[in-house]
Amino acid sequence: MWRFLNGKEVLWVRVVKSLYGELVWGEDGFRCERRMRAGTGWWEKIVAAGKGTVGSWFVNNLCRRVGDGGNTRFWTQKWAGERPLSFRFPRLFNLCENKEALVSDMGRWENGKWEWELRWRRELFEREEESVNSLLLCISGCVIHAGETDGWTWKENKDGIYTTKSAYSCLQAERKDGTEANDSSKTAAMVWDAPALQKAKVTAWRALRKRLPTCDNLRRRNIVIDDVEMNCNACFSPVETVDHTLLHCPKASAVWDGIMRWIGLQSVRPQGLEAHFLLFSQLGNGKKCTKFLKSLWVCTIWILWRQRNASRFEASDFGISGTSF
Numbered sequence: 497m498w499r500f501l502n503g504k505e506v507l508w509v510r511v512v513k514s515l516y517g518e519l520v521w522g523e524d525g526f527r528c529e530r531r532m533r534a535g536t537g538w539w540e541k542i543v544a545a546g547k548g549t550v551g552s553w554f555v556n557n558l559c560r561r562v563g564d565g566g567n568t569r570f571w572t573q574k575w576a577g578e579r580p581l582s583f584r585f586p587r588l589f590n591l592c593e594n595k596e597a598l599v600s601d602m603g604r605w606e607n608g609k610w611e612w613e614l615r616w617r618r619e620l621f622e623r624e625e626e627s628v629n630s631l632l633l634c635i636s637g638c639v640i641h642a643g644e645t646d647g648w649t650w651k652e653n654k655d656g657i658y659t660t661k662s663a664y665s666c667l668q669a670e671r672k673d674g675t676e677a678n679d680s681s682k683t684a685a686m687v688w689d690a691p692a693l694q695k696a697k698v699t700a701w702r703a704l705r706k707r708l709p710t711c712d713n714l715r716r717r718n719i720v721i722d723d724v725e726m727n728c729n730a731c732f733s734p735v736e737t738v739d740h741t742l743l744h745c746p747k748a749s750a751v752w753d754g755i756m757r758w759i760g761l762q763s764v765r766p767q768g769l770e771a772h773f774l775l776f777s778q779l780g781n782g783k784k785c786t787k788f789l790k791s792l793w794v795c796t797i798w799i800l801w802r803q804r805n806a807s808r809f810e811a812s813d814f815g816i817s818g819t820s821f
């Protein structure tokens with residue numbers, strides 16, 4: 497597929513092109529220009545690797561190298577930064593005049609210099625103007641080269657050229673991620689049979705899957721947060737993470753210490769929330785005890801998260817001190 501995309505007109509590429517047409521970039525990744533007949537086998541399977549605008553290992557490692565911009569879609573292809581601009585600036589994408597516009601349609605040459613010229617369906621509000629500025633900043637590093645055609649680069653290799661070896665290592669890494677994600681989903685599922693309020697269990701499950709909207713998670717989802725707002729609200733540690741907020745922050749740590757004193761047990765505190773949950777729920781003997789400890793863990797996480805939200809959004813003090821054991 498790499499060789500096909502990079503336009504080397506060897507015999508097999510010409511044959512495939514005459515049968516199925518060019519590969520075109522659509523809403524859901526690559527597809528063949530001509531509809532394939534059912535069961536056309538091998539080429540269909542290969543093209544399937546290029547499905548999905550984000551998420552597929554092949555597409556994720558592929559990046560558009562812009563020449564004159566005459567063959568690259570401005571909004572829907574990934575050419576400036578890690579994701580297509582339509583993902584990063586959804587509001588502007590909605591307001592743009594032509595969602596299918598090419599990079600070369602979005603500006604013009606003036607005295608030998610490329611000037612961006614973005615067009616919108618209506619006048620923009622002040623906030624939207626700010627987004628336009630961030631968008632311009634984001635594409636300012638990309639140089640348009642007159643007379644050069646657009647192509648592809650492969651991110652896994654420094655020289656931008658695909659090799660089987662780099663594809664293999666990237667697939668191996670993905671497999672490893674997959675198994676880890678599977679283990680963590682099994683652990684998280686263990687909260688469901690704990691006797692506790694449903695909403696407490698949901699919070700604990702989301703915490704174990706690292707899906708609570710802590711600042712680091714929001715940033716990972718490309719929600720822009722100022723550096724000053726990234727820190728923990730309780731102790732001003734620089735980055736608010738799930739593990740920090742619910743386990744290691746001095747405020748949370750004091751709560752866990754109190755709980756350990758209350759149940760009269762001692763234990764180390766692992767780095768990660770998942771390990772902590774597994775260890776904590778196994779502290780006692782017998783099924784009943786495990787159930788009780790699980791539910792205690794779930795409720796504590798819920799209370800800590802509620803306190804975190806109250807201190808962040810309602811400007812109340814991180815008032816755990818009032819909690820009694």
Ligand SMILES: [Zn+2]
Pocket residue numbers: 728729730731732733740741744745746747
């Ligand atoms: Zn903290």
